[in-house]
Amino acid sequence: MTTLLATHALDAFYGDFQALFGVDFELAQGEAVAVVGANGAGKSTLLKSLVGLLRNRHDAIHFLDHDIGDRPAPEIVRMGLALVPEGRQLFASLSVEENLLVGAYGAARREPWALDTVYELFPVLRERRRGNVADMSGGQQQMVAIGRALMSNPRVLLCDEISLGLAPVIVEDIYRLIPRIRAGGTSVVIVEQDVARALRTVDRFYCLQEGRVTLAGRPADVSFDDVRKAYFGA
Amino acid sequence: MAVIDTLVQGALLGGVYALFALGLSLIFGVMRLVNLAHGDFIVLAAFIVLVGATSFGLSLPVATLIAVVAMFCLGFALQRLVLEAVLGEDIMPPLLITFGLSIVIQNGLLLGFGADSRRLDAGAFETRSLEVVQGLNVGLAPLLALIVAIAVILLLQLLFYRTALGRAFRATSDNPEIAQLMGIDHRNIYAVAVGISLAVSVIAAVAFGIRANFDPAIGPARLLYAFEAVIIGGLGSLWGTLAGGMVLGIAQTVGARIDPEWQILAGHLAFLLVLFLQPRGLFPARRA
Amino acid sequence: MLERANPVSESRVGEGGWRVVVGTRLSRIAAIVAAFVVVGLVVLPAFASRALIQDLIFVFTMLALAQLWNVLAGWGGLITVGQQAFVGLGGYVLFAATVLAGLDPLLAIPLAGLFAGLVAALIGPLLFRLEGPYFAIGSWVVAEVCRLLCAQFKPLGGGTGTSLPNVVTANMWGLKPVQDLLAVRAPVARDVIVYWLTLVVVVATIAAIYAFARSRLGLALAATRDSMAASRSIGIRAHRIRYGLWIVCGVATGIVGAIVYLQKARISPDAAFSVTDWTAYVLFIAVIGGVRTIEGPVVGVLLLWALQHYLAQFGSLYLLLLGLIAIVMMLFLPKGLWGTFAERADIHLMPLRRRLRRS
Numbered sequence A: 001m002t003t004l005l006a007t008h009a010l011d012a013f014y015g016d017f018q019a020l021f022g023v024d025f026e027l028a029q030g031e032a033v034a035v036v037g038a039n040g041a042g043k044s045t046l047l048k049s050l051v052g053l054l055r056n057r058h059d060a061i062h063f064l065d066h067d068i069g070d071r072p073a074p075e076i077v078r079m080g081l082a083l084v085p086e087g088r089q090l091f092a093s094l095s096v097e098e099n100l101l102v103g104a105y106g107a108a109r110r111e112p113w114a115l116d117t118v119y120e121l122f123p124v125l126r127e128r129r130r131g132n133v134a135d136m137s138g139g140q141q142q143m144v145a146i147g148r149a150l151m152s153n154p155r156v157l158l159c160d161e162i163s164l165g166l167a168p169v170i171v172e173d174i175y176r177l178i179p180r181i182r183a184g185g186t187s188v189v190i191v192e193q194d195v196a197r198a199l200r201t202v203d204r205f206y207c208l209q210e211g212r213v214t215l216a217g218r219p220a221d222v223s224f225d226d227v228r229k230a231y232f233g234a
Numbered sequence B: 001m002a003v004i005d006t007l008v009q010g011a012l013l014g015g016v017y018a019l020f021a022l023g024l025s026l027i028f029g030v031m032r033l034v035n036l037a038h039g040d041f042i043v044l045a046a047f048i049v050l051v052g053a054t055s056f057g058l059s060l061p062v063a064t065l066i067a068v069v070a071m072f073c074l075g076f077a078l079q080r081l082v083l084e085a086v087l088g089e090d091i092m093p094p095l096l097i098t099f100g101l102s103i104v105i106q107n108g109l110l111l112g113f114g115a116d117s118r119r120l121d122a123g124a125f126e127t128r129s130l131e132v133v134q135g136l137n138v139g140l141a142p143l144l145a146l147i148v149a150i151a152v153i154l155l156l157q158l159l160f161y162r163t164a165l166g167r168a169f170r171a172t173s174d175n176p177e178i179a180q181l182m183g184i185d186h187r188n189i190y191a192v193a194v195g196i197s198l199a200v201s202v203i204a205a206v207a208f209g210i211r212a213n214f215d216p217a218i219g220p221a222r223l224l225y226a227f228e229a230v231i232i233g234g235l236g237s238l239w240g241t242l243a244g245g246m247v248l249g250i251a252q253t254v255g256a257r258i259d260p261e262w263q264i265l266a267g268h269l270a271f272l273l274v275l276f277l278q279p280r281g282l283f284p285a286r287r288a
Numbered sequence C: 001m002l003e004r005a006n007p008v009s010e011s012r013v014g015e016g017g018w019r020v021v022v023g024t025r026l027s028r029i030a031a032i033v034a035a036f037v038v039v040g041l042v043v044l045p046a047f048a049s050r051a052l053i054q055d056l057i058f059v060f061t062m063l064a065l066a067q068l069w070n071v072l073a074g075w076g077g078l079i080t081v082g083q084q085a086f087v088g089l090g091g092y093v094l095f096a097a098t099v100l101a102g103l104d105p106l107l108a109i110p111l112a113g114l115f116a117g118l119v120a121a122l123i124g125p126l127l128f129r130l131e132g133p134y135f136a137i138g139s140w141v142v143a144e145v146c147r148l149l150c151a152q153f154k155p156l157g158g159g160t161g162t163s164l165p166n167v168v169t170a171n172m173w174g175l176k177p178v179q180d181l182l183a184v185r186a187p188v189a190r191d192v193i194v195y196w197l198t199l200v201v202v203v204a205t206i207a208a209i210y211a212f213a214r215s216r217l218g219l220a221l222a223a224t225r226d227s228m229a230a231s232r233s234i235g236i237r238a239h240r241i242r243y244g245l246w247i248v249c250g251v252a253t254g255i256v257g258a259i260v261y262l263q264k265a266r267i268s269p270d271a272a273f274s275v276t277d278w279t280a281y282v283l284f285i286a287v288i289g290g291v292r293t294i295e296g297p298v299v300g301v302l303l304l305w306a307l308q309h310y311l312a313q314f315g316s317l318y319l320l321l322l323g324l325i326a327i328v329m330m331l332f333l334p335k336g337l338w339g340t341f342a343e344r345a346d347i348h349l350m351p352l353r354r355r356l357r358r359s
Ligand SMILES: Nc1ncnc2c1ncn2[C@@H]1O[C@H](COP(=O)(O)OP(=O)(O)OP(=O)(O)O)[C@@H](O)[C@H]1O
Pocket: A014, A017, A019, A037, A038, A039, A040, A041, A042, A043, A044, A045, A046, A086
C-alpha cells in the first residue's frame, strides 16, 4: 500500500505551549485510521496540523509526495485534505445548501461527491436545504458538516469527534456511512473518544497521550488492556 | 407641494449617501474593519475620474470605468500589503492606520490639486430635469444616482447571495479559520472585499461629483454621512443602508429648508435620534 | 507625582520569600528625576524666553491630550477620533463665561471642564451603543455636531468666531502678582500663568492615569480589553468603569481646551473643533511613542515638537509626512518607540505590571 499522508517527528505548539511531541503518523491510500486519546491528548491538534491550521516545519508533514508542513490551510485543502472540525462549526449565515456548496469552493475534484450524492447520503438535508443550520438538530448539523467536507471530494477525510453530543442511534447512522465514503476512494481518519466504536470501524489506530503516540497498530493485534494503559497512562 | 418636493429631493440625495455607505458597510460586514479613510478614498476616486476626463480627455463613463479598475487594484493591494498585517483581535491598529491614510490622502490631494473646488463635467445632463407632475421637478442626475445606487445594491446582492465568491465572503465573515478549511484563502477574500469597496466608491464619487463641488478636504464629512446611513439603516442590510441614506438625505433637505446652515446639522441630529430611539437601526438584518 | 517618590507596593505571597512588586529600582530613580524635572519646570519661567514658554505650552497641552486619549483608547477600549469635541467645548465655554458672563478666566476653566464632562455624560450612553470601531466615527459625529452648534452661536461670532477682549485677561486673577514676581509685561505674565496651568494639568493627568492604571479598576479594565471571556464575566462593572473614565477624560479634555483657548485668545468653530489639531496630532504622539504606555506619549510629543519646529512650514507636506510616519510605525513598530525600547531593554520607568521577585 502506498503512503498517502504521513508526519515525521511532528511537534506542535500553541505559542510557548507544546501540544505534540515527535508524532509519527501514517495513512495509506484507501485506509481508515483512528486516533484515540483522553481529553487534551492532542488529537485535534494533530488534525489541525495535518490540514495546515497550525503551521509546522516544512518536512514534518508529507502528503501526495509533497512536504506540506508549512503550507497554508487553503492550499492543503485544495490538494485534497478535508476536515470535519470538532463541534461542527457550520456557517450560521449560510443556508444548509450553501454550507454544502461552500464546501466545494476549493474542490480538488468534482467527483464523486456533489449536491445530489450528498443529498442521497443524507436525504433529510435535501428537505431542509433552504433552512437555517441553527434550527437543525445536532445530528443534522453533523450531517451538514460531513457533507460540506465531502463536497470538496477529498482524498483524505479527517473527522474530529463526529459523535460528540449525538444520540446513540444517530451515531450509529453516521458511522454506517464511513464504508460508503471509503468506497468513493477517500481515506478516512477519525478522532474519537469512544474507543471501542472507533476500533471497530478502522484498519489501524494511534493512541495519543499528552502529545505523544503511546500505542499504534491494528485493533485485532492489541488487547483492551494495552489500549487502556496507552490511553490513561500506566 | 413643497413638502413632497422636499421629501423627493431628500430621498434622491439619499441615493448618493447610500453609495457612500455601501463600501463602508461591505468591508465591515466581511472583516469587521472600519475604514476611517473611506470618505477620502471617495474624494481620491473623484480626482482620478477628473484627471481621466480633463487631462486625458476621456469621456466620463470611460474615465469612471478606468477609475473603477484602478481603485479595485488599489484596494486589493492596500489590504494585502498594509491592512492585512494589522488585522486581528485588537481593533485599534486598523483604525489608526486608516486614520493615517485619511491624513495622507487628504494632504496628498491638497499637494497635487490645491484646495480649489472641482466638479465633474457631465455636459448638459447635470442640469436637465424631469417634470414628474406639475410643479415637481426631478433632476436627472440625482435620479440617475438613485437608480445607480439601487443597481449597485442589486449587483452586490447577486454577488453575495448567488455566487460562490459571495458564499466565500459570508463564510469568511462568519468564521475565517473554518473558511480556510473550505479552501478559501481569507486573505484574498478580504483583499477582494476592500477592492470592491473602493470600486463602489468610484461610482459614489461620480454620482456625487457631477452634482456637487468637491475638494480634498471633504472626505471626512462623506465618511460621516456613509456611517450615518449604515447605522440608521441597521447593520448588515444593504436595503437598510439605502433606506438609511434616504432618511439622512431627507433630514438634511428638511433642515436646509428651515435654514441653509442647518442642513448638515439636521442630518447628524437625525442620526443621533435614531441611535437614541432605535439603536439597531430602522431596518436591521434578521440575524444579528 | 511628587508624593509617589516611592511607588513600590508589595505584599507577601506565601512563605517562599517571594513578593509581588510593581516598582523597580529604576522606577524609583525615575520618580526622583521626574520630581526634579517638575520642580525645574515650575521655576523655568524665571529664566526662559517667552518663545520657549509658548513652545512648552504646546508640548504640555498636546501631551495631556495624548495621555487622555491613550487612557481612553488603551485602557478603556474607547477608540475615539472625536476628542476635539471636548477641546472645542472647553474653549467655547471659556469664551462664553468670560466674554458673556464676565467671569474670571481662572474660574471659567473648571466650569469648562464641568460642561465638557456633562456633555460626555449625556452623549456617552448613546455612543456606547455603537459596535467596536463604529464608536470611533460616532465620536467624530458628536464633534461635528458640537462644531455646527457653536457655529450657530452668534454671540460668539457664529461661524467666524471671535477674539478674547483684552479686558478679560487684563484683570485676570494672578496676573499682577506674576507680573511683579517676574518683572514682566502683562502678555508675558499671561503666558506664564497659562504655562503653569498646563504644567499642573499635565502632571496631574499623568499622575492620575498612573494611579488609575495600577488600581484595581485599571487592572480590571485592562483585563476586559485583553480577554473577551473576562470582559463578559465582569462586563457590567467594566461598562461602568468605562463610562466613568469617559466622563472624567471629557472633563480633563475640556479643561485643556479652555486653557488652550485662553492662550490663543481667539476662537472659531473650525479651529476649536479641528480633527487635525486635536486628534490627528494626538494619535500621532500616541502611535510614535507607544500606545498603552505612559512614557510613550512623552517621547511622542517631543518628537512631534521637533518635527513641528522644522517641518511645519511645509503645510500639507508636513501632515502627509506625519501620516506616513504613523502608518509605517504601526506596521513595523506597532508598540511605538518607547514601547519597543521598553520591551527589548525591559526598562519600565512607570511600571504597571506586577512581577514576582524573590526578596
Ligand atoms: N488554541 C489553543 N491554545 C492553547 N492551547 C491549546 C489550544 N488548543 C488546544 N490546546 C491545548 O493543547 C492540548 C491538546 O489539545 P487538543 O485540542 O489537541 O486535545 P484533544 O485530544 O483534541 O482533546 P479533546 O478530546 O478535549 O478534544 C491541550 O492541553 C489543550 O489545552
